[in-house]
Amino acid sequence: MGSVMFVDETTAGGRSEGWGMEIAEERLALRELIRRRIFQEVAESEAAASRLVRPAQEGGRVDPQAQTRAALAAFGRNGFLVLVGDRQITDLDEQIDLPLGTEVTFLKLVALVGG
Template sequence: MATVTFVDESTAGARTPAWALQIFEERLTLRELIRRRIHQEVAEYNAATPAPRRLLVQPTSTERVLNGGREQGERRRVDAARQVALAEEAFGRNGFVVLVGDRQVEELDEEVDLRRDTEVTFLKLVALVGG
């Protein structure tokens, strides 16, 4: 069993606190790793009051509008499958890169080795001003 630690960073220097997820397999595709991460985050988001701030893919503007006028306990649930699709799309258009340990994973269907203390960094790419 591997303990995978997820870290979100941006090229602007922002870094969120790391959090861990237990994974029983020793190898997974990046696609499956992203899917599991998002399903865990969405489950926590949907169960929490107030909502946690940490999500790889933020709720869509429609979801935010629908949640905005509600009392804390009444916000609409975020759809995990939709969030997975948005994350895959963002990865495909270079919205973020993924580092497993010190190695960049370039394809969603590429398998990654998961060791006891694997760190997975999601690096959000921020567009340069004027470039």
């Protein structure tokens, strides 16, 4: 089992400290990596504005499946880029090698409304 470090950045120069997530597989499709990240965020109730998940409205519950659909749609319309190491991933179905300690950067190009 390995660990992936997620880092969020913005085109304005903001950068999160990052947070780790355990990944059992050595390779995953980007689509699955995004899904797991969102489900982890929801499970830990850490849906902050700087993350992919949007906070629930006034005590409501966050639906991780809906959040995943919104994030995948945002990726499809270039709402954010994903960098694994120094390489940009452009296809949601691309298999990504995830050796121990891989840094995955989510670079937000615009505000992720709905995702």
